[in-house]
Amino acid sequence: MGIAGFYLWLQRWYGECVEAVPEAVVKAAQDGQPPPERGGATRRFDNFYLDMNGLIHPCCHDTAPLPEPESEEEMFARIFAQVDLLYKIVRPRKCLVLCIDGVAPQSKMNQQRSRRFRAAEERIESDGLSSQCAEDVVKKGLPPPQTRNRWDHNVITPSTPFMERVGLAIEWFIMKKLNEDPAWRHIAVIFSDAHVPGEGEHKIMHYIRGLRAQPGYNPQTSHVIHGMDADLICLGLSTHEEHVTILRNQLTETFQPDHNRFCYFSLYKYRLRLKEDFSGIDNMDFERVLDDFIFLCFFVGNDFLPHVPLISIKTKGIELLLDHYVRGFTEHSYLTDRGEVNFGALATFLRRFVEDYMDKLRREYGGVLRAKVRAKANVEERVKGFEQELEEQLNSLEKDRSNAQEVSNAVHRLLLSILKERTRLVADKESLGFSYVDDNHRDKYYERKFGWDPEEKVTFEENVQRCCAEYLRGTQWVMRYYTTGCPSWDWYYPFHYAPLLQDLAQFTGNVDVKMNLGTPRHPVLQLLAVLPRLSLQALPEELHDAVNDPDSVLGVFYPEKIEVDFSEAHFSYQGVLRLPFINSHQLHSACQKLVQLEPDYGFTLLFCHESSPLHRALEPLLAGKDGKKGMIRIPKTLATQVPIAGHVGPHDMEWPRHAKLHCPDEGIAKETSYGSPITSNAACCYRYELNTQVLYRPVLLTERRKKTRDAEVAVSTATSAKERSAGSKSLPVAATVAEPDDKPPRGVKRGRQVPHKQQGTEAEAVVREEEATAPAKKHRAEGKAVKPQVKAKLSTNAVKERKKPRGRK
Structure with missing residues (x-):
């Protein structure tokens, strides 16, 4: 989801970042043949990440070129086929990570609730239209169209019986591939199912951040992420990794993902283009500017806050925001600092933006009617195409009535498409709303959207201020969610609409950015x-x-x-x-009072073949360990060879080694090609916890930064070893401490940052900079402006400190 129309906007303005996967590569993958040895067709990546919900949804719908699946087993077969095809296209060298959406934060749940309720309303409407079309088909002298019971797509939600089947089915698929496909035997496979809380794409980001924090991590590691959500672009940028690529299905004419056509979106090239776009800023820290770019995109759209009126892709919102950011940078400076919003700078930015652009936006895009008239014209054009196809079907029937049932079904489908297109429109006069061009549009907006009476001046303005404070707090929540992980499982924006941008710009109150992490919902x-x-x-x-x-x-x-x-x-x-x-x-x-709500959180699984280097390294370390108390930290030496970091423990109860394994799902066993038993299991399964998270810093990791990064790992905080050894199904860990087998750098105590008496190391420079900027952070939290020249001075001093050689004993 994320920003509506964002990817199409990127294609239009940054087309050189998009590279189609050659048809020859896709064809070779589909046929099980090696890729052609020419051009860029043979490119490979180190790590491959799959946001599985982006695959599950289209595999359960009627997406081109396939009709709607007739059974859940057919859905599973399509999921298996898509994972297999994508694997053969990417051919990862080291690691495959598959993540299914688990329980989401409350803020995301509100959006999911709205989408699913709307889907239910549309299903009722569609059933009514289908009945109407069936009557029209019979009136044309055709036999009644064949229909079947509709499958409820809302069951693609964590903890439903269907998603339980999906999780088990993918585990079986992994076991089959590791045992029977030689191309899988050299890699590690990480699988996080719906029992592990968190959205799939954010589980992926958590893994990349944790991997990046490991001592000895290679900054040249290449990552490719498959997913259809537009916000994957911003999430990929937030990793501050150079070699990240997004793999997407290309879209059909109806904007559905095509199962046979793919393209890469290179974040490496996109970073270069963005650096050119922001070149008007003197002496910029590009990684911090990237964070500001991500933050500004939130105002155009995201999954957690309603979009600000008149700021969208169609109104050129991103172009205007970025243009103003560059031209006014000397006045407002950076809007974010290590994942924290500088509300003083943001207020300065928004005030000038409203002064420069809002009148223009209101004049050009404030009238709702014109946009709806254009939308109606686009729909009518598509309807003409359906009507033409309908006429062709009826003409064919006059020549040959032997296929009357097929024609009946086709006519029913076309009539339904025509009615659906026309009912999508909202063009009646009662729904046209008001125009932002009106002088009193502010009062009308809050009165109609929020129900606040503008005649009650004091209460009205207090409500507007409260709405602005919550919205700004929401921007901080989203920024932290993108950069460090979920800051609160309980927080959500308590209104259906955003405040007007002019009120956000004039907001003078304090923004409470303190958030209680809480726990995921059952x-x-x-x-x-x-x-x-x-x-x-x-x-x-x-x-x-x-x-x-x-x-x-x-x-x-x-x-x-x-x-x-x-x-x-x-x-x-x-x-x-x-x-x-x-x-x-x-x-x-x-x-x-009705059901027992015991903790029901699962854990991530790690798979590998017994001939892989990973298993050979882990086997002696896990000898004699059991699944409850056998969690060990992956040695640093192994983490540099295989992209695995965190803790592992035995978990072979369900998939015992060297045993004959049968498919645990009877339907999959009978209806798919993956149903045959495994005669002697050679795949290994481990319980896996990636629980390392470091202090967020927008820094491009290079060889020169390794020492600083290693120090940060040592001073991060973590779950106790007691919790890990307890064997309980654990929650996602927010942070980790240095483990007993870690030797922390001199001047750093385990679990917290302590500056050493001898100055000069980069880690100490970070500590001193944080102490120096504490007053500025307080000002930002209170909504006060921070003078850019003061910030620049602090940043310059910090840079000088980092350039000093490390202190030696």
């Missing part, structure tokens, strides 16, 4: 929070009656009628659902 609570009544079968039976009763504590969260705001929507799916926000504490207490 998977059952997430199901209750995001699934509509139409998907009731995915919930435990004990909860069905409570959800169906509108007067129960749970029933109030499932309204019969949902208000949808189409005032600024061009199409029906763009409407804002005004769903009641979930009260997590109320939900938990009500649910706990």
Whole structure:
């Protein structure tokens, strides 16, 4: 998700960063042949990461060139085929990481709830349109079209029976490939299923950050990430790794992912282009500018905050924000500092932006009607294509009635497409809303969107200030989420709309950036929070009656009628659902009376073949260990050879070595090509925890930075060894301490940063810089401006400190 239209915008402005995967490479992969030895077709990468939800969704839908799958087994077969195809295209040298979405933070859940409720509404509408089209088909003298029960796509949610099958199916697929495909035997495979909390793409980022923090890490390591979410571009930039590439399916004419066409988006080339775009800033720290670029994109769109009115891809929002950033840099300086928002600088930036651009934006894009008229014209053009195809189908029937049933099905499909396209439009006068060109648009906006009466001046302005404070706090939450991991599992933005940019610019209050990390929701609570009544079968039976009763504590969260705001929507799916926000504490207490909510968090699995270097290194270390108390830290020497960092322990209860293994899913065993048993298992399975996280610094890692990075690893904080050895299913770890087998640098005590008496090391320069900038951070948290020249002086001094040679004994 992320920024609507962001990838198409990137293709238009940075087309040289996009490289199509040659058809010959895809064809060779599909046929099981080696890739052609010419040009760039043979490129390879070290590590390959798959955001599995980006594969699961299209494999369960009717996406070109395949029709909708007829069974869940066919869905699994498509998932297996896509992973296999992508692996053969990328051919990773060292590691494959597969991540499925687990329980999401509350802020993401609100967006998932809105999407799934909207999907349920669309399903009801589609069923009604389908019945109407079936009647029209019969009236044309054709036999009734063949229909079948609709599959509920909302079950692609953690902890549903379907996702349980998916997790087990992928484990079996990994075991089959390691045992039977020689091309898999040299790599390590990491699999994080839906039992491990966190979104798939953020699990991937957590792995890359942890890997990057390891002593001896090679900065030339190449990473390729497959996923269709546009925010993967920003997440990739946030790693500050040079060699990151995004692999995407190319889109069909209907903007669906094509299973047979792929392209690479090179973040290496994109970084070079961005450096050119920001070249107007004198003496810039480009890595910090990159963080500011990521931060500014949040105002155009993200999954956690509603977009600011009039700032979008279509209104050239990114171009205007970046242009103003460069031209006004000497006035506002950097907007972020190591993942923390400089609210003083942001206020200066927004005030000038509103003065320079908002009048122009209101004049050019403030009228909602013109955009809707253009949208209607685009839809009518597509409808003409469907009508032409419909006429061709009916003409063919006049010549030959032997295929009447096929024609009937085709006519039904085309009529349904025509009706769906026309019902997508929102062009009635009642939904046209108001225009931002009006002089009193501010009062009208808050009155219509929030229900605040502008006549009550004091209360009205207090509400606007509270809305601005929460939105700005939300930008800090998102920035930390992108750079260091989830800062709070409980926080969410408590409004359906964003404040106006002019009010954000004039906000003078304090922004509370302190956040309690909390714990992930229980998977059952997430199901209750995001699934509509139409998907009731995915919930435990004990909860069905409570959800169906509108007067129960749970029933109030499932309204019969949902208000949808189409005032600024061009199409029906763009409407804002005004769903009641979930009260997590109320939900938990009500649910706990009906079902037992014991901790249900899983852990990541690490697989490898017994002939691989990884297994040969781990086997003597894990000799005599059991699954509960056998977690050991991966030695540094091994971490430099294989891209694995963290802790491992035995976990071969489900997949015992040298045993005959049968497919655990009867449907997969019967209906797919992966159902045959493994005669003698040669694959190894380990429990895996990557629990290293360092202090975030926007620095491009080079050989010269290794010593600094190694010091940071030693001073980071971590979960105790007692928790690791307890064997309980653990939560994602926010940070780690130096382990007993780590020898911390001189002047650094385990678990915290302590400056040594002798000055001169880069790690000590970081400590001194943080102490020096503490007052500035306080000002930022209070919304006060920090003078750019003071910041520049501090930064210059810090650089000088880092250039000094390391202190020697």
